[in-house]
Amino acid sequence: MKKLLLLTLFTLFSSVLALFAQDIYNADTKESVIRWEGRKIVGGHWGDVFIKSGNLEFKNNKLSGGSFVIDMNSIVVLDLDEKGGKSKLEGHLRSEDFFSVDEYPTSEFVIKDVKDNKNNKYEITGNLTIKGITHSIKFPANINIKNNRLEARAEFKIDRTKWDIRYGSGKFFDNLGDRMIKDDIIFKVKIIANK
Numbered sequence: 001m002k003k004l005l006l007l008t009l010f011t012l013f014s015s016v017l018a019l020f021a022q023d024i025y026n027a028d029t030k031e032s033v034i035r036w037e038g039r040k041i042v043g044g045h046w047g048d049v050f051i052k053s054g055n056l057e058f059k060n061n062k063l064s065g066g067s068f069v070i071d072m073n074s075i076v077v078l079d080l081d082e083k084g085g086k087s088k089l090e091g092h093l094r095s096e097d098f099f100s101v102d103e104y105p106t107s108e109f110v111i112k113d114v115k116d117n118k119n120n121k122y123e124i125t126g127n128l129t130i131k132g133i134t135h136s137i138k139f140p141a142n143i144n145i146k147n148n149r150l151e152a153r154a155e156f157k158i159d160r161t162k163w164d165i166r167y168g169s170g171k172f173f174d175n176l177g178d179r180m181i182k183d184d185i186i187f188k189v190k191i192i193a194n195k
Contacts, residue, residue, distance in 0.1 A: 023061075025150040025193035027054040027068065034070065035188040040168075041180050045089060050074040052106060056143075056150065056193055063114050063122050063143060068191075070107040072099050097167040104131045112136070120144050124154070130163040141189075148195040157186045 029051050037046040054068030075093050080086040094101040108129045115123040117140075125138045139156035161183050166172045168181030 022064075023058040023195060025056045025058070025145075025195050027051050027056075028192040028194060029053065031190075031192035033190050035190075036075075037186040037188075039182045039184070041182075044182075045077055046079050047075065047077040047090075049076070051191070054191075054193075056111075056152065056191070062116050063111075063124075065111045065114070067108065067110040070109070072101045072105055072107055075099070075101075098165055100131055107131075128158065128163075131165070133163045135162050150191070150193040150195075152189070152191040152193070154189045155187065156189075157184045159183045160185050 032051045034049050036049060038044055050071050052069040052071040056066035057064050077086050077089045080089060093099060109126055111124055111126040113125040117123055120143050122141045122143060124141050127134050128137050137156060137158060139154050141152055141154035143152040161169050161171055169183055170180045
């Protein structure tokens with residue numbers, strides 16, 4: 001009976017310690033941003049899309065998990081003005097040709113594995129869901145924490161056709177010439193989060 005009581009107390013104590021060793025940083029949705037860049041054979045476009053919600057989890061001061069919801073309605077083009085077709089391109093990106101925002105208003109990223117490369121550098125593996133399609137991606141990230149404020153930066157690229165974004169892709173359409181859009185989309189992520 002004493003052994004059972006001690007084991008129960010030890011388990012409870014360990015659970016409490018684990019709880020205290022875990023920290024959660026919630027994303028500041030006003031300061032966090034994802035910069036996207038799409039390229040054509042000649043030229044390209046870039047802009048931002050914003051995070052709707054998300055957090056990063058730490059255990060014993062090391063990144064252990066997290067997830068983010070991206071507001072696809074927030075996508076903006078920053079390299080064009082109104083005369084240059086800014087609104088037209090933003091509408092096209094929200095259409096079925098690209099992100100089908102009416103049907104899929106959010107995208108999601110969920111961390112599945114983290115490798116600590118020391119000196120605030122991590123290799124992150126996670127599931128990226130766009131248009132209801134999920135694929136695993138891996139990328140390096142740099143995370144710094146000071147005074148309970150976290151800043152994370154990462155850059156990665158995806159093959160958009162894996163997420164059924166085929167418009168202008170040379171894999172699916174012939175004779176596009178210089179209207180062909182490259183399949184890779186580059187994402188530069190900045191996350192600001194607070195404890």
